[in-house]
Each structure stands twice: as structure tokens, then as C-alpha cells.
Amino acid sequence: MTKIIVLIGGLAIIGFIVWWFFGKHEVAEVSADVANDSQSINVEVNGGYSPETVVLKQGVPAILNFTRKDKSSCLDRVVFSDFGINQALPINEEQQIKIDTTNPGEYQWACGMDMFHGKVIVK
Amino acid sequence: MTITKRFWISLIFSLPMLANMILMPFGWMLPGGNWTQLILTTVVMLVSARPFWQSAWASFTKHHSNMDTLVAIGTVTAYVYSIYAMMTGQAVFFESAAFVTTFVLLGQVFEERMRNNASNAVEKLVDLQAKDAEVMRDGQLVKIPLSEVVVGDIVRVKPGQKVAVDGTITEGTSTIDESMVTGESMPVDKKTGDKVIGSTINSNGTFMFRAEKVGDDTMLSQIVELVKKAQNSHAPIQNLTDKVSDIFVPAVMIISILTFIVWYVFLGASIASSLIFAVSVMVIACPCALGLATPTALMVGTGRSARMGILIKNGEVLEAVNDVKTVVFDKTGTITVGKPEVTDIVGDEKTVLSFATGLEQSSEHPLASAIVKKADKENITVPKVSEFKAIEGKGVEALIDGQRAFVGNDKLLADVKIDDSLQRQVVKLQQETKTVVFVGVENKVIGLIAIQDAPKETSKEAIADLKARGLKTVMLTGDNQLVAEAIASQVGIDSVIADVLPSDKADHVKALQQDGKVAFVGDGINDAPALTVADVGIAMGSGTDIAIESGGIVLVKNDLRDVDRALALSKKTFNRIKLNLFWAFVYNVLGIPVAAGIFYGIGLSLSPELAGLAMAFSSLSVVTSSMLLNKAKITSKVKIA
Numbered sequence: 001m002t003k004i005i006v007l008i009g010g011l012a013i014i015g016f017i018v019w020w021f022f023g024k025h026e027v028a029e030v031s032a033d034v035a036n037d038s039q040s041i042n043v044e045v046n047g048g049y050s051p052e053t054v055v056l057k058q059g060v061p062a063i064l065n066f067t068r069k070d071k072s073s074c075l076d077r078v079v080f081s082d083f084g085i086n087q088a089l090p091i092n093e094e095q096q097i098k099i100d101t102t103n104p105g106e107y108q109w110a111c112g113m114d115m116f117h118g119k120v121i122v123k
Numbered sequence: 124m125t126i127t128k129r130f131w132i133s134l135i136f137s138l139p140m141l142a143n144m145i146l147m148p149f150g151w152m153l154p155g156g157n158w159t160q161l162i163l164t165t166v167v168m169l170v171s172a173r174p175f176w177q178s179a180w181a182s183f184t185k186h187h188s189n190m191d192t193l194v195a196i197g198t199v200t201a202y203v204y205s206i207y208a209m210m211t212g213q214a215v216f217f218e219s220a221a222f223v224t225t226f227v228l229l230g231q232v233f234e235e236r237m238r239n240n241a242s243n244a245v246e247k248l249v250d251l252q253a254k255d256a257e258v259m260r261d262g263q264l265v266k267i268p269l270s271e272v273v274v275g276d277i278v279r280v281k282p283g284q285k286v287a288v289d290g291t292i293t294e295g296t297s298t299i300d301e302s303m304v305t306g307e308s309m310p311v312d313k314k315t316g317d318k319v320i321g322s323t324i325n326s327n328g329t330f331m332f333r334a335e336k337v338g339d340d341t342m343l344s345q346i347v348e349l350v351k352k353a354q355n356s357h358a359p360i361q362n363l364t365d366k367v368s369d370i371f372v373p374a375v376m377i378i379s380i381l382t383f384i385v386w387y388v389f390l391g392a393s394i395a396s397s398l399i400f401a402v403s404v405m406v407i408a409c410p411c412a413l414g415l416a417t418p419t420a421l422m423v424g425t426g427r428s429a430r431m432g433i434l435i436k437n438g439e440v441l442e443a444v445n446d447v448k449t450v451v452f453d454k455t456g457t458i459t460v461g462k463p464e465v466t467d468i469v470g471d472e473k474t475v476l477s478f479a480t481g482l483e484q485s486s487e488h489p490l491a492s493a494i495v496k497k498a499d500k501e502n503i504t505v506p507k508v509s510e511f512k513a514i515e516g517k518g519v520e521a522l523i524d525g526q527r528a529f530v531g532n533d534k535l536l537a538d539v540k541i542d543d544s545l546q547r548q549v550v551k552l553q554q555e556t557k558t559v560v561f562v563g564v565e566n567k568v569i570g571l572i573a574i575q576d577a578p579k580e581t582s583k584e585a586i587a588d589l590k591a592r593g594l595k596t597v598m599l600t601g602d603n604q605l606v607a608e609a610i611a612s613q614v615g616i617d618s619v620i621a622d623v624l625p626s627d628k629a630d631h632v633k634a635l636q637q638d639g640k641v642a643f644v645g646d647g648i649n650d651a652p653a654l655t656v657a658d659v660g661i662a663m664g665s666g667t668d669i670a671i672e673s674g675g676i677v678l679v680k681n682d683l684r685d686v687d688r689a690l691a692l693s694k695k696t697f698n699r700i701k702l703n704l705f706w707a708f709v710y711n712v713l714g715i716p717v718a719a720g721i722f723y724g725i726g727l728s729l730s731p732e733l734a735g736l737a738m739a740f741s742s743l744s745v746v747t748s749s750m751l752l753n754k755a756k757i758t759s760k761v762k763i764a
Contacts, residue, residue, distance in 0.1 A: 003388045010384040014377050021373040025186045047181025047189075070181055071174035072191045073126060073231050074411070077238075079418075084352030088239075112238065113414035114361065115189050115368050116182075 029053040034060055045078070045089060046070045049109075049118040056122045062099040064120070067092065077112035080120075086112075124170075126235060130228035133171035136163045137225045140218040157209050157217075164202060164217040172198050172224045188372035190411050194227050194735075196376070197405035201731060204398055214395060216731075223406050223735035230739025234411075237746045238419065251303050251322045252343065256287035259331075276334040280325045288321040289336035297328030304343055305664075305679045306432025346679070349434050353425040358438025360700060361417045368410055375408040375715070382719040399731060403718035407734035408711055411742040416703035419749035424696025427753055432664075432679035433689045440675035443658045444693035448639030450589055450686065451632060453653075454600035454607065455489055455576060456646040457663055458614055458683065463489050463576035465497035466557055469548050470570025473503065479562045479572055481506045482519050482530045490560060493574050516601070516624040518561075530562045533603055534622070541568040553605035556613065582614045585683035590615070592687065599623055599631055599643075599653070625649035629656045644686055646670050661686055691757050699752050703745045710741045 030051040032039040038061045044050050045068040056062045066078055068089040078097070079086045089095055099107075099120060107120045140160055143153040153159050172195070179195040182188055198220040205215040257264050259277040272278065272288055280286055286299065298310040301323045310326055313319060319332050321341040338344065379401045386397035417438070425435050435441055452458050468475055480498035483491035484505060498505070511521040518531015529535065533549070541549075541561070545568060549559050557573040586596055598616045600607050600623060607621035620631055628645075629652035635641045636658070643650070643657035647670060654660030654673040662674025663681050671677050676693075678685040714737060716722070718729045729737070 007384055007388045010380045014380055017373050017376055017380075020183075021186060021188060022370070023186075047178050047183070048185040048187045050185065052185075070178045071124075071126075072178035072189065073235055074178070074189050074191065076235070079355050081355050081357040084348065084355050086351070086355045108357075112418070113411055114365065114418060115410060115414050116187065117365075 027052050029055060031055040032057070032062060037061070038063065040065060042067065042094075043118070044069060045075050047072075048116050052118045054118070054120050056099060056101050056120055058101050058104045058122050060101060062101050064097045064099060065094050066097060067094045074113055074115055075111045078109055079112060079114075080107060080109045082107045124174075126228060126231050129171040129174070130225065130232050133167050133221065133225040133228055136167045137218070137221040139163060140221055144218060157215055160215065160217040161206065161209065164205075164221045167221045167224050168198065168202055171228060172220075175224075188376075190372070190409070192372050193375060193405045193408055194223065197402045197731065197735075198223055200398065200405070201402050204395070208395065216395075216399065219399070219402065219731040222732035226732070226735040226739045227406075230743050233743050234415075234746055237743075237750055238415075240750070251285075253285035253287045253322065257281075270338075272334055272337050274334055274337055277331055278334055279329065279331050280319075281329050282325060282327050284325050286319045286321055286323050286325060286332070288334045289341045290319055290332040290334045292317050292319060292330050292332045295328055295330030297330050298326045300324045300326055304346065304432075306430060307680050307682075346429065346434060349436065349677070350425060350429040353429075353435055353437050354422040355418075356421065356437035356439070358417050358421060358442055358697075358700065360442060360704070361438070364413045364417065364704065368414055371408070371410040371413070375405065378715060378719065379404040386720065400718065400720040400728075402731045403720075403729050403734040404715055406731050407714045407718040407729065407738050409707070409714075409738045409741045412707035412710060412745045413704070415742055415745050415749075416707050417700050419746050420696055420699045420703055420752060423749050423752045424692065424699065428689065428692045428696075431685075431688065431692070431757075433685055433692060434677040434679065435689065435693060436675050436677070440659055441693045441697050443640060443675070444642070444690055445697050446640045447594065447642045447659055447690065449595040449597060449635055449641045451597045451599050451635060451641055451643045451653075451657070452616070453628075453643075453645035453647065453650050454598055454602060454610065457644050458582045458598065458610065458616075459576040459578050461489060461576065461646070463493040463558070463574045465493050465572055466575045467552060467573035468570065469545065469552075469573070470562070472570075473501075475562045475570030475572065476501060477503045477506055478523060478528050478564070478569075479530050479560065481508045481523050482511075482521055482528060484508075485511070486519065489576070490558065490574050494560070494572060497572075516626075526564050528562075528564050530560060532558075532560065532601075535561055535563075536568075539563055539566050539568060545571060550605065553603055554609055556606055556609040558602055558606050578610060578614050579683060581682055581684050585686060586615045588684065588687040589690075590617070592690065594690075597635065599628055601625060626652075628653040632656050642686075642690075644683075645674075661689065688757060695755055695757065696752060699749060699755075703748055706748070707741065707745055710737075714738075714741075 028051040032041040034057055039056060040063040041054055042065045045066055047070055066089055068075055068091050077086060077088055083100060087095055087097055101122045104122045109118050139153055140163060175191045175195040178191040201216055201220040205217045208215045253269055255266050255268050256272050257266050257279045258272060264279055269287055278287055292313055292315050296314045298312050300310045301307055301320055304320050304323055322343045382404050383397050383401040386392040386400055421438050428435050455461050476498050479494050480503055483494050506523050508521045508523055513519050517534045518529060520529035552559050552573040557575045560572040561568050562570045589596055596616045598611050598619045600621055602621055604621040607619045611619045623631060632641055632643055632653045633656055640658040642659040642661055643653045644661040645654055646663035651669050651673040654662060660674040661676045662670045664677055664679040676689050718734050720728050
């Protein structure tokens with residue numbers, strides 16, 4: 001009897017994992033505030049990035065403020081491969097990252113181990 | 124709390140349990156038994172392992188998972204089960220939770236240190252800069268900080284000092300060690316009019332130079348910027364790991380649950396041993412090794428090549444190099460020195476030269492500048508020229524003293540007349556690797572100018588190296604077939620495509636791409652399209668900015684032998700990436716089944732502690748393997764025995 005309960009319980013957890021991690025979930029998309037000819041947005045780094053998608057206006061100088069709250073070494077760097085940026089993120093310190101918004105497009109960013117991803121959309 | 128501190132705390136509180144485990148067979152027991160173990164492990168869990176749970180939970184709420192997710196679930200499971208087992212009087216395994224935490228943290232301590240080493244290598248280049256400079260201000264030499272030097276400043280450099288910024292020598296001579304920027308190990312002689320590069324070291328003379336590029340425009344800053352971009356670029360091979368990393372952790376969790384179910388429900392094992400297998404699976408899986416495989420190797424490989432004066436722009440280029448079958452060279456400035464000189468003049472020397480100079484004086488073609496230089500030397504008076512007109516790919520024509528004069532290459536011959544005796548001279552000169560320029564009036568050739576551009580000293584060796592690598596070499600030139608073939612046989616090039624119009628270079632590269640991937644080596648503005656079209660564009664560093672912009676690889680030293688070195692380094696780096704990925708995959712593919720107890724029947728199984736140790740060292744070994752690229756031997760000469 002216990003075995004059947006364990007079996008059903010286990011399969012239920014597997015079902016939950018599949019739904020939770022592989023199912024479609026809405027991703028927060030946030031536009032930066034434009035003020036005085038510049039735009040900036042705060043990105044919190046904690047078990048991933050929030051927001052994960054940042055929308056920037058083309059041609060307006062942009063700054064992303066990354067603050068790492070997560071102690072995991074997975075997230076201790078942020079890499080923008082298109083811009084050659086590889087910035088260390090000391091814990092609980094705001095790091096400003098300038099983004100070149102000259103060309104519209106989608107630019108991925110990732111943690112140092114390429115496990116977590118986020119993206120900047122310039123339009 | 125830093126990872127290092129967390130590691131030490133974890134280690135100190137785990138040690139008594141380690142002693143307990145080792146000394147148990149000899150009859151020694153930890154005083155206080157399970158209670159002591161509970162207290163020690165609780166400290167480890169609360170202090171050292173808590174950040175794992177926090178990170179895992181934060182990811183979980185965002186529908187993500189990472190390595191911390193696995194470590195957190197694995198250790199908490201072992202810990203919570205042990206408390207339950209203690210209360211119900213069964214065997215506990217507190218030490219698993221504590222040891223796994225310790226080992227994982229140990230791996231992270233090393234890994235963090237090595238990753239920082241790998242990424243800081245290039246930033247150290249910036250530290251090479253001089254801190255200040257002696258600059259002429261209001262007629263006096265004053266010492267000012269580097270940041271205050273502006274374009275046009277006259278800067279004095281004494282022996283042993285660093286050149287502050289890029290510029291041109293105005294006074295004095297010296298020898299300069301440029302190895303830190305160009306990778307060239309021999310010091311270079313410099314005199315008035317020569318270019319100097321910021322951050323290089325002046326050895327014996329004192330000289331003055333005019334600052335031409337400062338701040339972010341200097342060669343060193345540009346190199347650093349380029350290398351930074353390369354180091355953080357994405358190699359196409361990573362697309363695979365990107366896909367895997369998205370599903371990796373949840374998949375491992377599922378496998379872990381299945382392991383428990385199979386052992387407990389179907390094979391009738393006890394809860395404790397089923398749980399140990401499940402925890403081992405969770406702990407041994409290492410997505411980090413997969414994630415680190417490419418970026419670390421890319422970082423070390425591009426960093427090392429930069430120190431050799433070879434700038435590889437990104438991971439894509441690195442990957443493309445691997446399949447290159449043919450290397451195509453531009454002739455002028457790439458295989459040859461690029462400073463052509465007039466060697467013979469046939470016909471009435473004065474008239475021929477004066478007409479040619481009149482027509483060519485405003486042209487930027489290297490052959491034209493050779494003619495103008497010769498005329499300067501001979502004190503030829505330049506005639507008045509009007510109605511100047513270029514004949515594309517053939518030459519130029521204009522009115523001189525009321526006559527229609529022209530100068531150009533043998534493609535012009537279709538429209539004009541030439542004597543038989545002159546024609547014979549042409550062939551003779553061409554066989555001597557001299558380019559022949561035809562000078563004529565109205566419709567008749569009145570004379571010839573022979574111009575020679577000698578191959579670089581190193582070209583022959585460079586081509587031999589590439590051929591030893593099994594690559595096909597091709598020379599692409601706008602020059603005449605005879606001249607081109609003569610030069611090709613001098614340096615040992617396989618085949619020649621001559622008489623190519625500048626605008627057709629890219630098309631020829633495209634045609635060659637039918638037989639496999641092509642690398643194109645060039646330096647001029649007209650090479651830019653070919654550099655872009657080729658699978659790998661290699662720009663000579665002495666070349667024009669636009670060529671450097673279009674190339675995927677830039678050779679700072681202007682030495683053709685670096686083509687071979689660049690290919691060797693790219694291949695080595697890419698092979699290391701493949702090795703890393705292979706190891707990371709194999710590790711997980713083999714490790715997980717072993718941890719799940721599939722080989723339990725033949726006596727092969729892993730405790731969670733060993734699984735944790737294996738995990739820590741798998742990602743560490745990937746980083747180490749990448750770091751070893753710095754030491755790997757680059758064979759620049761593949762000699763056939």
C-alpha cells in the first residue's frame with residue numbers, strides 16, 4: 001500500500017516538475033523609463049533576472065543597473081556577448097552597465113556559466 | 124559571506140564526522156553519537172548551505188533551476204531524512220549532507236579563482252600603459268598625467284621609458300620593444316617619420332614624437348576592446364549546450380525521483396538506500412561543466428592569441444577555421460612587401476616618366492606612387508594635365524599638351540597599338556616578376572615602366588607551413604598572369620588567379636567556396652568585400668582600417684607566418700572546446716547511471732559524498748583544461764619528415 005502511494009506521489013511530482021519548468025509561463029517584459037535623454041532600468045539578480053526582458057528605445061543612451069542579491073556563484077558575472085561586456089557583480093552592489101542602443105535588435109545576456117538568460121530589445 | 128568562508132566553516136564542522144567515519148572500524152565513536160552529528164550538520168546547513176536554498180528558491184519562483192537547485196534538494200533530503208531516521212531509531216547519514224556541501228563549495232572556491240584569472244588576463248594589458256608623459260607645453264617640457272595628453276602634443280621619450288600614446292617620431296632615433304602590443308619579440312629600429320605605438324618600451328635613444336591617437340583611440344585600447352568582445356562572444360557550438368542547460372536540471376530531478384521509485388517500489392530496497400541513490404543522482408549531475416566548457420576555453424584561447432599579436436574576433440571565426448580547405452592570398456601588401464619600386468623604363472626615359480607622372484600623380488594606387496616617387500628622384504617636371512578620366516580596371520587617360528595620353532595595364536592593349544620589339548620586352552620583364560605599365564599617346568604605346576614589388580622574406584616559409592598543414596594555397600591578384608605566376612613560383616603558391624578586377628575578388632572567393640571553406644588574407648580597401656565573403660577573413664594589421672574591420676582575424680605583426688599560427692591556435696582552441704564538451708557530456712552520461720545504482724549488481728555504486736566530490740571536480744577539470752591552453756604548444760611549423 002505504501003509503495004503504491006509512493007509511486008503515485010512520485011509520478012505526481014514528476015508531472016509538477018514538467019508543468020512548472022517546461023510549461024509556458026509569462027515572462028515579465030519591462031520598458032525602461034526615458035528621462036533627460038537617457039534611459040535606465042534596474043535589474044535584480046536573484047535566482048535569475050527580473051525583469052528578464054528589457055525594452056529600450058533606439059538611439060537613447062541606456063544604463064542597466066544590475067544588483068545581485070543571490071549568493072550563488074552561478075550568477076556572479078553578467079555577460080553581453082554582443083557588446084563584449086563581462087561584468088563582475090559583487091553581491092548587493094549596484095553595477096551600471098551601459099548599453100549601445102544605436103542598432104535595433106535583440107541582444108541576449110547571460111550569467112557567466114550561460115545557465116541564466118535575459119535579453120534586451122532595442123526598438 | 125564569501126564562498127571561501129562558507130567552505131572553511133563547512134570543512135571544520137565536517138571534519139569530526141570524517142574522523143568518525145574513518146575511525147569507526149577501529150572502535151572509535153564520535154562522543155554524543157547522532158546528537159553531535161545532528162548539531163554539526165545543522166551548523167553546516169544553516170551557515171554554508173543556506174545560500175544554495177535561497178538561490179534555488181529564487182530560481183524556482185521564476186520557473187528556472189540551476190546547479191544550486193540540485194545541491195539544495197540533495198542535501199536537504201539527506202538532512203531531513205536523517206532527522207526522521209534518528210527519531211525512529213534507524214541508520215542516519217548526516218555526514219552526506221555535510222560532506223556534499225563541503226565538496227561543492229571547495230570546487231566553487233577553486234573555480235571562482237580560475238575563472239577570474241582567465242577573464243582578467245586581457246585587462247592586465249591596460250595596466251601596461253604609461254602613467255604620465257613629458258609633453259611640450261608653451262615651449263617647455265612638463266610632466267603631465269596620461270589622460271591629459273591630447274592629439275598634436277609633442278612628447279619626449281627617454282631611454283627605458285614607455286611611449287605614452289600612438290604617434291609619429293618628429294626628432295631622434297631609437298629602438299623600441301613592441302612585443303607587448305604586436306607580439307614581435309625583436310626590438311624595432313625607429314627614426315624620424317616612423318610610427319610609434321603607445322605602451323611600448325623605448326630602449327636606448329631619446330626621441331620626440333607627435334601624439335596622433337590618445338585615449339580609447341590608441342592601438343592598445345582598440346586591441347583590448349576587440350579581445351574583450353572576442354572573449355565573451357558566443358560560439359555556434361554553444362547553441363547545443365544552451366538547449367541542454369534549459370532542460371538539464373529538471374530532467375535530473377525527474378531521473379532522481381524515478382531512481383527512488385524503481386529502487387523502493389519495484390526492487391524492494393529500503394527507504395534509506397533508495398534515498399541514497401536518489402540523492403547521489405541529484406548531486407553528481409553537473410550542468411556547470413557543460414556551461415563552462417566553451418566560454419572558458421574561448422577566453423583563454425583568444426587571450427593567448429592576442430598576446431601573440433593575433434586577434435581572433437569571435438567564436439564563430441574560431442569554429443569556421445576548423446574546416447578551412449583553401450587559403451587565398453591577395454598579392455600586393457600581403458605576399459609582397461607592398462612598396463613597389465620602378466626598376467626599368469623602356470622608351471625615352473624622360474618623356475615616358477613625365478607623361479606617366481602627370482597621369483598618376485593624384486592616384487592612390489601603389490603602382491602610381493612608385494612612379495611618382497621615381498619621378499621625384501629624377502627631378503622630372505610634371506606636365507599640366509586636364510580632362511582626367513579613369514578607365515576602370517585598366518588605367519587612366521587625360522589631355523597632356525593637347526594630346527590624349529594614357530597609362531595603364533595590358534588590358535588597354537585591346538584598344539591601342541604596340542611595337543613588336545616592345546611586346547618582346549614586356550614578356551621578358553614580366554617573367555622577371557615585374558609588373559609592366561604601358562604609357563602611350565593617342566593610340567600608340569610609347570614606352571613601358573617596369574615595377575617590382577618583392578615578396579616578403581617570410582612569405583615562402585609561411586606558405587610552406589600552410590601547405591604542410593594540407594591546405595590549398597591560391598593567389599588572387601589584379602596583376603598580369605606572367606608576373607603573378609613568377610611570384611607564385613618564388614613563394615611556392617599552388618595556383619594563381621590573375622587579371623582580377625578589384626570588384627571581382629569577392630566573386631572569385633565565392634567560386635572557390637564551392638570546394639570547401641575558404642580563408643582570405645588581405646590588407647587593402649579593395650580586399651574588404653572578399654574578407655567579408657570568405658568563411659574566415661584574415662586582415663593584415665598594417666592594412667587599412669576598413670580591411671581590419673571586415674576581417675575575422677587581424678594579424679597585428681603583418682607577418683604572413685602568423686596566418687599559420689592563427690589557424691593553429693584557432694584549431695587548438697576549438698579542439699579544446701570540443702574536448703571540454705565531450706568530457707562534460709560523458710561525465711554526466713556515465714555519472715548519472717552509476718549514481719542511480721544501475722551497476723550496483725556488479726558492485727559499482729557511489730555514495731552521495733563521492734558524487735558531490737565528482738561533481739565539484741568535473742567543473743573544475745573543465746576550467747583547468749581551458750587554462751592549460753595557455754601552456755599548449757603551438758606548432759608553427761608542420762614539417763614533413
